[in-house]
Amino acid sequence: MEAELKDMWNDLESLKHSLTDPSLRGPVDKLQLHVERLTNLSKSVPVRRSKVKDMSAEVVDSNPYSRLMALQRMGIVENYERIREFSVAIVGIGGVGSVAAEMLTRCGIGRLLLYDYDKVELANMNRLFFRPEQVGMTKTDAAVQTLADINPDVVLESYTFNITTVQGFETFMSSLRNKSFSPTKEGSGVDLVLSCVDNYEARMAVNQACNELNQTWMESGVSEDAVSGHIQLLIPGETACFACAPPLVVASGIDERTLKREGVCAASLPTTMGVVAGLLVQNTLKFLLKFGHVSPYLGYNSLKDYFPTMEMRPNPQCSNVACLERQKEFIIAKPARDAAAMAKMEAEALTVEEIPLHADNEWNISVVDEVEIETVGATSSDALPEGLVRELPNADESQHPPPAEPAAPSLDDLEDLKRQLEALNS
Amino acid sequence: MEGWDPNTKSTLTQIPLLTTKAGPRDGAAWTQRLKEEYKALIAYTQMNKSNDNDWFRISAANPEGTRWIGKCWYIHNLLKYEFDLQFDIPVTYPSTAPELELPELDGKTQKMYRGGKICLTIHFKPLWAKNCPRFGIAHALCLGLAPWLAAEVPILVDSGMIKHKDDTTSTSES
Numbered sequence: 006m007e008a009e010l011k012d013m014w015n016d017l018e019s020l021k022h023s024l025t026d027p028s029l030r031g032p033v034d035k036l037q038l039h040v041e042r043l044t045n046l047s048k049s050v051p052v053r054r055s056k057v058k059d060m061s062a063e064v065v066d067s068n069p070y071s072r073l074m075a076l077q078r079m080g081i082v083e084n085y086e087r088i089r090e091f092s093v094a095i096v097g098i099g100g101v102g103s104v105a106a107e108m109l110t111r112c113g114i115g116r117l118l119l120y121d122y123d124k125v126e127l128a129n130m131n132r133l134f135f136r137p138e139q140v141g142m143t144k145t146d147a148a149v150q151t152l153a154d155i156n157p158d159v160v161l162e163s164y165t166f167n168i169t170t171v172q173g174f175e176t177f178m179s180s181l182r183n184k185s186f187s188p189t190k191e192g193s194g195v196d197l198v199l200s201c202v203d204n205y206e207a208r209m210a211v212n213q214a215c216n217e218l219n220q221t222w223m224e225s226g227v228s229e230d231a232v233s234g235h236i237q238l239l240i241p242g243e244t245a246c247f248a249c250a251p252p253l254v255v256a257s258g259i260d261e262r263t264l265k266r267e268g269v270c271a272a273s274l275p276t277t278m279g280v281v282a283g284l285l286v287q288n289t290l291k292f293l294l295k296f297g298h299v300s301p302y303l304g305y306n307s308l309k310d311y312f313p314t315m316e317m318r319p320n321p322q323c324s325n326v327a328c329l330e331r332q333k334e335f336i337i338a339k340p341a342r343d344a345a346a347m348a349k350m351e352a353e354a355l356t357v358e359e360i361p362l363h364a365d366n367e368w369n370i371s372v373v374d375e376v377e378i379e380t381v382g383a384t385s386s387d388a389l390p391e392g393l394v395r396e397l398p399n400a401d402e403s404q405h406p407p408p409a410e411p412a413a414p415s416l417d418d419l420e421d422l423k424r425q426l427e428a429l430n431s
Numbered sequence: 432m433e434g435w436d437p438n439t440k441s442t443l444t445q446i447p448l449l450t451t452k453a454g455p456r457d458g459a460a461w462t463q464r465l466k467e468e469y470k471a472l473i474a475y476t477q478m479n480k481s482n483d484n485d486w487f488r489i490s491a492a493n494p495e496g497t498r499w500i501g502k503c504w505y506i507h508n509l510l511k512y513e514f515d516l517q518f519d520i521p522v523t524y525p526s527t528a529p530e531l532e533l534p535e536l537d538g539k540t541q542k543m544y545r546g547g548k549i550c551l552t553i554h555f556k557p558l559w560a561k562n563c564p565r566f567g568i569a570h571a572l573c574l575g576l577a578p579w580l581a582a583e584v585p586i587l588v589d590s591g592m593i594k595h596k597d598d599t600t601s602t603s604e605s
Contacts, residue, residue, distance in 0.1 A: 123545065169530075171455045171497045174522035205556070206530065209523040248526065324452075324526065324563075419462060422469035423491070429476045430488045430501075 006047045014040045056157050060086045060113065069156070070113055082294045089158070091293050092186055092195040094118040096168065096177075096211055098144040100132035100278035101225050101285065102201030107134055108286040109159075110152045116160040116186050117152070118195065119145045120177065122167045132275050160186065169210045178214055197289060198222035201282075203271075212247035215239065216327035219334075221292075225285045231272040234281035235304045236288055237317075242331030244301055245317035248324055277307055313393055435574075443573055445478055447471045452564035454524045455497045464525075464567075465496045471569040486580075487572055489516065496520070499568070503533075505580040507588050510595045516576070528559040529568065531576050539592045540583055549583075551575045 014037055021033045054069070062074035076082040093114055095102045098121040106117055121144040125135045139147040145163035152161055164180055166173040184194040198220055200211045208224065215222045219241050227234040239246055284303055291297045304313040319332050435443075449467040453460035472489065479485045489501035497520045504513040514536060518529045530548045537547035544550065551559075555575040559566055566574075587593045 169521045169523065169527070170519045171495070171522050174456075206521055206523065206527045209527050210521070213523050417466065417470075419466055419469070422466055422473065425473050426469055426476070427490060429473060429480070430490060 007044060010040055010044045010047065014044075053154060053157060060089065073112060082296050085294065088113055088290075088294060089115045090187060091197075092116040092118065093289065093293075094120065094181060094195045094198045096120045096198065096200050097202035097207065098148050099123075099129075099201060099203060100273055100275070101227060101282045102199070103132075103134035103144070103148055104279055104282035105199060105201060105225075105286050105289075106148055106152060107155065108282065109289070110156045112286075112290065113156060114159055116162070118162045118164065118180060119148055120164045120166075120168060121145050122165055122173075132273060132278055168214075169206045174210060174214065177210070178218070181214065181218060181220065193218045193220050195220070196293060199285060199289065200224045201285070208247055212239070213325070213327065216241050216246055216325055216331060219331060223285060223288060223292075225281055227273065227277050227281055229271045231274040231277050232308050233304070233306045234277055234284075235302065236281065236285045236300070237302045238288065238292070238299060241328065242319065242333075242335035245319050246323060246325055246328040246331075248328060249320035250317070277305075280305060280307070311392060313390055315390060315393065439573065439577070442475075442478065442482075443570070446475045446569050446573060448565040449525075449567045450564070452525060454522060454526075455495060455520050456522060461496075464564075468496070468567045468569070471567050475569040475573065486577065487516065489568070489572070492517075499529075503572075503576060503580065505584040507585050510597075512584055512588065512593065512595065525564045525567070526560075528556055528566075528575070529571055531571065531579075536583075536587070536593070540587060542579070542583055549576065549579045551579070554578060 017033055017037045017040065021030055021037075024030060024033070057069065060070040060074055061068055062071065062077065064071050064075075074085055077085050091114055093109055093116070095106050095109075095117060098106065098119050102119075102121070106119060109117060123144050125139045125142050125144055125147050127137065127140055129135050130137060134151070135144070135147055136151075139150070142150075143163075143165050145165050149161045149163050152159065162180070164176070166176060168174055168177040181193050181195055181198070184190060186194060190196075198211060198215055200208055200222060202208055202211070203226075211222065211224075214220070221238070221240045224237045224239060224247060225235070238244060284305065288300055288303070292299045300314055301316045302314055304311075306312075319328060321329075321332065323329055323332075447467075447470055449464065449471060451460055451464040451467055453464040455461050457464075476485070476487075479487075486505065487501060487503040489499050492498040492500045498517070499520070500515070500517045502513055503516045504511050506512075514533045516531065516533060518531045520529055521527050528551065530544075531551070532547045533543075533549060534547040536543065537545070542550045551571075555571070555578075558574060559571070562570070584593075588595075
């Protein structure tokens with residue numbers, strides 16, 4: 006095609022020169038311009054780029070990673086290329102999950118596991134990522150189609166089932182355990198799970214799986230009125246799990262009807278979802294590539310542009326058994342953790358040369374020991390940042406649940422009960 | 432519980448409460464829970480029959496008792512409208528309630544999630560969570576499905592979205 010167009014252009018060029026009447030050159034020039042445009046168009050026909058073996062920092066237009074590798078030169082990330090070793094699972098490929106998947110794909114993540122059982126609908130088009138021609142495809146297939154084109158280096162796995170059913174949950178767990186991508190990795194087969202789902206049941210299922218696998222994960226959400234959202238880091242045993250704090254309506258006993266208007270379908274905005282996806286993936290990159298401060302919780306209130314942050318400790322009375330086990334393990338591992346932190350501090354202290362920073366100290370400025378500040382901080386950490394109020398009583402104040410009555414020994418047989426119900430059904 | 436009619440309240444108090452907090456992955460404890468589920472369902476069905484208010488059939492579709500299928504019906508203007516009823520026991524049960532599905536009504540009402548899952552978010556899920564693990568399948572039917580049918584079936588019939596099975600011709604008589 007390109008050669009044909011070039012020949013055409015050359016023919017027009019020779020025609021132009023052979024013309025004796027200069028007034029005819031104008032239309033020929035115009036024709037040549039059209040041919041040039043067609044040539045450019047033919048070049049932009051989608052071509053899949055080939056896979057890249059190593060991430061290069063070379064600054065050329067054809068290098069898809071030059072701007073990312075520049076993070077190393079700028080001193081932000083120590084070793085960006087490590088990103089190719091990481092696996093991230095994204096549960097829920099909706100308004101937040103799909104955008105997060107695209108961001109990680111463009112960043113050159115090693116492997117993405119995508120979970121969703123829904124199909125793309127026209128009603129999704131007010132959000133980013135999916136295109137109208139993908140309507141009817143499963144969200145996982147449509148996502149793989151787009152993401153594989155954007156970056157063929159990423160290993161993409163799509164899982165199309167409901168993780169809240171017993172069978173779906175088992176498949177979900179085994180896919181997270183699968184270590185074929187990096188057999189030497191400790192723990193599960195993924196480095197991080199991102200929950201981008203839109204309902205309580207699915208969040209509880211992700212929470213259950215991550216607590217059982219001792220898998221760090223991040224939760225994200227956008228409010229039903231589309232004007233606020235949040236992200237949260239959950240490290241089993243170390244931070245609060247999703248079941249540690251019951252939902253607001255359950256804990257506070259307020260009338261749930263004041264919280265939700267009946268018959269209103271949930272609103273959504275591409276902006277809020279894009280912001281939350283951005284916050285989520287930024288936190289993910291900081292967590293994986295070890296730079297900056299990884300936020301334990303970050304809220305986003307778009308009406309006031311308010312971003313509250315806070316930390317949540319696990320609930321010692323959490324209803325999730327696996328969470329309690331992880332909490333126990335975390336407490337047992339405390340001495341080892343302290344020793345490691347101490348060793349690290351000492352190693353850092355050794356590298357600092359002991360010379361007085363200032364020869365004179367006219368104003369008697371003294372530096373207070375950091376340890377002291379920390380203990381002061383710990384006692385006042387119950388204070389919430391401005392703009393937040395507690396809805397729940399302190400864990401120590403809440404009354405212990407009454408001791409369970411000894412269950413009456415059940416003498417009846419399950420099959421017998423089944424028959425009784427069937428008899429009533431007939 | 433304010434806002435519920437006295438009939439539902441009195442029915443509810445007669446359905447036996449459950450005690451075992453166990454989900455389908457909890458082995459023997461789940462079997463125990465399943466027995467309690469059956470006892471509550473049997474008591475509720477018997478109560479409905481004796482009060483001449485029989486309105487559903489449900490039975491386990493697999494030996495593990497994690498999938499349930501059956502029928503439910505609602506009388507509107509002296510006509511009986513019957514629907515298939517199905518649901519899975521979620522893996523996080525009983526912390527999360529079962530999502531009751533009426534697949535035949537999928538796409539016919541806004542008060543429904545994809546796949547025919549009826550919307551329980553407002554009127555039932557907070558109650559379920561507050562009463563975990565004492566509520567079971569029978570309670571979900573009594574407090575989740577029954578009020579949904581009572582609210583939605585008349586609207587669906589009056590708006591012409593569903594027709595009575597005998598009303599096959601297009602001439603609808605009132």
